[in-house]
Amino acid sequence: MHNTRSGRGLMRWRRFKNLFATCVMSLMALLVLAPLFAVLGDLVRRGAGALHWSFLVNLPTPPGEAGGGMANGIAGSFMMLLVASAIGVPLGIGCGVFLSEYGNNRYGTIIRFTADVLNGVPSIVIGMTVYGLVVITQRHFSLLAGGIALGIMMVPTVSRSTEEMLRMVPQSIREAAWGLGVPRWRTTVSVVLRTATSGIITGIMLAFARVAGETAPLLFTAFGNQFWNFKLNQPTAALPLQIYTYAISAFEDWNQQAWAGALILIVLIIGTIGVVRLVAARGTLRGAA
Amino acid sequence: MGTPIHVSGLNAWFGSKQALDNINLDIPPNHATAVIGPSGCGKSTFVRCLNRMHETIPGARAEGTVKVGETDVYGNGTSAVELRRKVGMVFQKPNPFPSMSIYDNVAAGLKLNGLRKRRILDETVEHSLRQAALWDEVKDELKKKSGASLSGGQQQRLCIARALAVQPEVMLMDEPASALDPISTAKIEELIYQLKSEYTIVIVTHNMQQAARVAEFTGFFLLGQLVEFDKTETIFTKPHDKRTEDYITGRFG
Known part of the structure; x- marks a missing residue:
């Protein structure tokens, strides 16, 4: 042909x-x-x-009363995600480093399997577990309990993505550092982790975005609150919880506000990711691979 | 000043496979010694045993006596980490740290071991880059450009500068020019020529002309054994062993 x-x-x-x-x-x-x-x-x-300015700065009002907002939910979500990241990120990175650098053995296999299972556990089950472990012990629904529940959910995502990113760092880079007489731990911290930083940040952002929208694990932990709370041991409002409550309510204006809350949640998540990316990009050198 | 290396009864394994078989060899200080032989003969394993990089591979181990100056490399009290500061290494493929600037690449060995004094770092970085004949090409962008943004030949000279910055006594070079073009290769060879006055150099090479150009002494390895070790000239003009002669005349390998 x-x-x-x-x-x-x-x-x-x-x-x-x-x-x-x-x-x-x-x-x-x-x-x-x-x-x-x-x-x-x-x-x-x-x-x-x-969406009005009042929505961002006011507390919720009873149905029918104008001018209510979700300011406490925005603040609550923000604080809870801070607590969650403070728990989930170091734990996840530590776990990922272990799996990649020291995990080619039975322990590594077990931990990797556990992380995968944890990743598949329904989020409401994690909420119930934290309820049993933290809320009942503390005798309080609390910001801390909500943060812990979300933090636990971040661990498997952060650890598996950290592991993948570290495995992509060529062995020759590690050898270069060892060959200079740099101890192994120092090589891991200052060379391997540093080389994989941008990938690890991507993993953290993925985990962050995923838990930022979680409602189920907060039902029995943070519980929600109609008012401001800045104390770790008190029930706290969270955007997803408030959206949930408002969306299933029978009041037209609450339903409206649920939509606005969802929009704010998405914008906040995208905004956070954007800011972190910008900050991370500033430290990158010209021509860095 | 360079340091002599004394090797006796050195054996090395990958798992159950023996890679080096009873190597005995004295490498003189302040000279370049070439290690030649066909692929898989144990050349790389041999130099990696001199700074205990061999044992970083899972399942790999080595036995025997290696002395770098007074240091007993496989002695009980010897730390591999400290040894490697004395016995520097340049690898086959240039491997600069991609997340670090040119400056930080050269300073890495000092910085990661806790040295913070700016003046000393600045001086060492400049001195090492000059030694590696790279200073003029990079001095304007030391802290702006990543080490990975340089060309292959520049990267390899950067790696040499990085190894020199920790002030080793011995430099091991595992086919340092095999991934480079002829011009870059010539630069590296020129460099080796100049570095021998201060360091003991051991260079693995596939290229026999290269061995002849840069090294005073040459060892020929075959199937994990050291077949012959002598002055380079002797190895290439009147080798004592038939196998050496076959190899250098291109009858195999």
Whole structure:
């Protein structure tokens, strides 16, 4: 067939195949992006109406009373995520370092398996466990309990992504440091971790975004609160909880506010990720691989 | 000043596979010694035994006596970490730290071992880069550019500077130019030529012309054994062993 077809015809056929494949791939990409933009668009359309400055700075009001907001929920979520990150990030990174650098043995296999199972545990079960361990002991629903529940959920994601990122650091980089007489622990901390920093940050952001929207583990831990709370041992409002309560309520204006709350939650998550990325990028050198 | 290396009865294994078989050898100070032989003959394993990098591979171990100056490399009280500060190494593929600037790459050995004095770091970095003939090419972008942004040949000279910065007595070079183009190779060889006045150099090479150009002494390895060790000239002009002659005349390998 190639003998009968002229060179130009063959070229045209190749161009057509190339164009066709490009179109198919672009369509796939659009299909993947479509749900995301549909969700975002719907959120903006429905949520923007209830968004006023008062929504960001006021406490919730009873249904029918105008001017209520979710300021306490925003603050509560922020503090809880801070507690969760303070627990989940160091634990997750430590675990990932162990798995990648020292985990080629039975212990590594066991821990890796445990992390995978933990990743699959329904979030409400984690909430109940923390209820049993922290809330009952403390005799209080609390910000701390909510933070712990979310922190536990961050560990497997952070540790597995840290492990993957560290494994991608070539062995030759470790050898270079050992060859200079740098002790092994120092090599791990100052060379291997540092080389994988941007990947590890991506993993942390993934875990962060995932737990930021969690409602179930907070039901029996942080519980929610109509008022401000800045104490670790008191029940605390959280955006997802408030969205949940408002969305299932029978009041039209609360339903409206739930949409606005969801929009704020998404914006805050995207904003946090953006800020962290910017800060991380500032430390990157020209030409760094 | 360079330090002599004394090797006797050195054996090395990867798991149950023996890679080095009873190596006995004295490497003179302040000279370059080349290690040649076909692939898989144990050349790399041999130099990696001199700074105990061999044992970092899972399942690998070594036995025997290696002395670097007064230091008993496999002695009970010897720390591999401290030994490696004395016995520097340059690897086959340039391996600069990608997350570090050129400056930090060179200073890494000192900084990661706790040295913080700016003046000493600055001086060492400049001196080492000059020794590695890289200073003029990078001096304007020391702290702005990543070590990984340099060309292959520059990267390898950066790695040499990094190894020199910890002020070793011995430099081990495992095929340092095999991934480089001829011009970069020539620069590295020139460098080796100059470094021998201060260091003991052991260089693994596949390239026999390179061995002839840079080294006063040459050891020929085959199947984990040291077949012959002599002045480079002798090895290449009138080797005593038939196997050496076969190899250098290109009859195998």
